[in-house]
Amino acid sequence: MKESKLIEMKNKIDAQSRIMQHLLNELSNVRDLAIGTLETLELIPGYDDAIEQIKKDITKKSSETKKIESLEKTSN
Missing domain, CATH: 1.20.5 (Single alpha-helices involved in coiled-coils or other helix-helix interfaces)
Known part of the structure; x- marks a missing residue:
């Protein structure tokens, strides 16, 4: 394989890794929000x-x- 093709593939994988990390961070934020919302609701009479x-x-x-x-x- 040509070096340019390998570099292109590496860049795509790096970009996908950054996207996955961002999605995992967002998922964690949504989880924290859901837990906080539930805990708040539980306090309502x-x-x-x-x-x-x-x-x-x-x-x-x-x-x-x-x-x-x-x-x-x-x-x-």
Whole structure:
């Protein structure tokens, strides 16, 4: 391979490495932001009650979906 081609390939790899490092840094920042947001939400009065209500709603929707799927199977 020509030296110029090798240099070009090395430069591309270096650029990709910098991009990956930047993405990893951004991912770390987003993770920190998400954790901070969750910790802040947990301090809001009524947080535990809201979580329990969400769990109940999800369970209810899940059981309704299962009923609908069951009805669809029997009608086919």
